[in-house]
Amino acid sequence: MRDTRKTSPTLMKTLAGKDLRKLGLLVLAVLVLLDLAVAHHGYFGIDGTFGFAAWFGALSCFALILLALAVGSILRAPEGTYDD
Amino acid sequence: MTTSLFFSPATALLAGALALLFTTGIARKAVLLAFPLLALVLVWQVPTGSVTANYLGYALIPIRADDLALLFGAVFALAAFLGTLYALDRSSTLELTSALVYAAGALGVVYAGDWITLFVWWEVMAIASTIIVVCGGEKAHGPAFRYALIHFLGGVLLMAGIAGEIAMSGSATITSLKPDSWARWLILAGLLVNVGAPPFWAWVSDAYPASSWSGMVFLSVFTTKTAVYVLMRAFPGVEVLVWVGLVMAIYGIVYAALENDIRRLLAFAIVSQMGIKVAGVGIGTPLALNGVAAHSAAAVIYTALLVMVAGSVLRQTGKTRLNELSGLADAMPLTAFACMIGALAIAAFPLTSGFVSKSMIIEAAAKEHLAGAWILLMAVSAGAVLHAGLRLPWLLFFGAPKERLHVSDPPQAMRIAMALAAVLCVVVGIVPDGLYVLLPHPVAYVPYTASHILVQIQLLAFAALVVYLMRDWLQPQRGITLDLDWLYRRLGAWIARGFDDITDRGWTRLVSNLNGKAARLHELLLAYHGPTGTFGRTWPTGTMAFWTTFLLGAFLLIAAMG
Known part of the structure; x- marks a missing residue:
């Protein structure tokens, strides 16, 4: 049976709202700008630079998703694959 | 003694x-x-x-x-x-x-x-x-x-x-x-x-x-x-463990990101988390081993919490597939809240037990200048959002409900167990010294510096942004992802069946061959020694006398000639 509770907004719908998206972007921007105020003492040089953790987090997550999609395109199989 | x-x-x-x-x-x-x-x-x-x-x-x-x-x-x-x-x-x-x-x-x-x-x-x-x-x-x-x-x-x-x-x-x-x-x-x-x-x-x-x-x-x-x-x-300090652990950590994330079943997703998340610890054992310094001990202690609780959440969903709904479940937060608010705490802890968000423990292992890799290990540990740390850190709670509790399920939070004992585990995740995160005094080596590590906190929040927030932007590619799909168990569940079975066929055919051929030979031997014996065979049949007395006379005559002739 489909959900008929049209009047009860779920958190996802709320989070998908434009205002909250703007707020999210603002939070992300503030997080990066905080690097101007916080001194990082990196061990490798690059890890002490401005916005490192931000771009690194995004890039590594993107790379892992691509890897997952590549693995999935080769190795996904139906649920009953081993049933026989 | x-x-x-x-x-x-x-x-x-x-x-x-x-x-x-x-x-x-x-x-x-x-x-x-x-x-x-x-x-x-x-x-x-x-x-x-x-x-x-x-x-x-x-x-x-x-x-x-x-x-x-x-x-x-x-x-x-x-x-x-x-x-x-x-x-x-x-x-x-x-x-x-x-x-x-x-x-x-x-x-x-x-x-x-x-x-x-x-x-x-x-x-x-x-x-x-x-x-x-x-x-x-x-x-x-x-x-x-x-x-x-x-x-x-x-x-x-x-x-x-x-x-x-x-x-x-x-x-x-x-x-x-x-x-x-x-x-x-x-x-x-x-x-x-x-x-x-x-x-x-x-x-x-x-x-x-x-x-x-x-x-x-x-x-x-x-x-x-x-x-x-x-x-x-x-x-401790066996280098190969660093790489074994990192492979486990990446594998767990990749497979969890593709997984549809919430309990299998958590199983992959467990392997991923174990990988971080195995890598820490491989680094082997006092800081790394402290990190492994602390992270193990923290992981026992937050993993148990997340598994309890999945168990509650299974018990209350009878389902475990993400493509059949979503938007459960309204029906199971306490379970959803417990899941969020577990998710924050597994993602090592500040103020949770994961943050005060996992960061020690990453710091240990940095201090040893193990650049490759450090980069991959940071990457898998961000990648936690792809399994239980964000993907699981988001899809399970905060999506639009797929169907109206008349369910509620689980019975009281289960709720109390989840609440206790959640409280432990947060208390250890806020007061890490209670955990640090139990670690095997003296602890000089301070988790709550402005730099540590900011780096971890940036890492997770921007990883979450990528998940949000790529959410269409991360939708749960029915099916499984083939794994190394294919080797013994499929290939091994084929080899065993093939071997079985070969030995079966060989045996059949051997038996039929022997049967044929035995039958021919039987025919041969029958031909000579059977009732009508040369040696088996009854000879008339006259024939015997004739042959005896013949042989005696031949003997006398040969003797006379000699």
Whole structure:
């Protein structure tokens, strides 16, 4: 049976709202700008630079998703694959 | 030599398992709660030092207590308590008895000071945990059988290694080893099977999700964590572990990101988290080992919490597939909240237990200037958002409801267990010193610096942004992702079937060949010796007389000529 509770907004719908998206972007921007105020003492040089953790987090997550999609395109199989 | 076996925390759990067989109703519930609590108290009463005993000429150390044993003993006893509290309504006495024996086995391993004692408890764990998987129902029989095979294989590797080690070194005492002999490699291999390392890691995602809603809580706690504990004791600083661990960490994330079943997703997340710890053992510095110990303790609780959440969803809805579940936050608010706490902890968000523990391992890699390991540890740290850190709670609780499910939060005992675990995740995160005093090495690490906090929040926030932007590609799809178990579930079966065919055909040909030869021999014998054969038939007397005369004549002729 489909959900008929049209009047009860779920958190996802709320989070998908434009205002909250703007707020999210603002939070992300503030997080990066905080690097101007916080001194990082990196061990490798690059890890002490401005916005490192931000771009690194995004890039590594993107790379892992691509890897997952590549693995999935080769190795996904139906649920009953081993049933026989 | 100041303690006795009677006060071993493992014995308390074995006594609990025995008591469970003879109790029902309220008494049964009291046993389920009291004996793990008793074990937790006894952990604190085991004095530092060791108890020795001689058996068959071997110097055994059934109990060897130190800071590391205290930490793991306390966490395992606590997890056993949370597990039995969560499973208070579970009717299967077999599962719960096995769970207490399983926990006793884990505590036995923690306090074992020699390889022989360790091996005995190790196998107790293997048998008890297999029974827990079996208790998942008929669909669990196949996974349980494979689980048993893999763990008995691991046990054989471990036993062979232990035998070789004792033969070569003459000592059964567990000490820090370098893998410089075949025996030590075998011990290492046996331990790696249990930790969920390649090539046998698929047992985690095969067996755990097949267990019951309560069984997986116990399973998620003991086997992998005891294995990493023994790795810390026996193989700290072995470099190959860094790379084995990182492969596990990446594999877990990739497979969890593709997974549709919430309990399989958590199984992959467990392997990923174990990978970080194995890598930490490989780094092997005091900071890294402190990090592994702290992260193990934290992971026991937050993993148990997330598995409890998944168990609650399974019990309340009867479903575990993400493509059939979403938007459960309205119906199960407390479960959703517990999931969020577990998610934040597994993602190592500040103010949770994951943050104050995982960051030590990453910092240790940086301090040792292991650039490759550090980059990958940072990447998998961000990648936690792809499994239980964000993908699971988001899809399970906060999507639009797919169908109207008349469900609610689980019964009271389960709710209390989840609440306690969630509180522990946060309390340890806020007051990490309570955990740090139990670590094996002196702690000079300060987790809450502005830099640490900001780096971790940036890492997770921007990883979450990418997940949000790519959400369409991360939608749950029905199906499974083929894993290395394909080698023994498919390829192995094909080879076995092929071998069977070949031997079958060979045998048939051999038998028909022999049959043919036997038939021909029979015909031959029949021809000469049968009723009508030359040698078998009755000859007339005249013929005999003729031939006798003929032979005598021939004889006389030859004699005369000579």
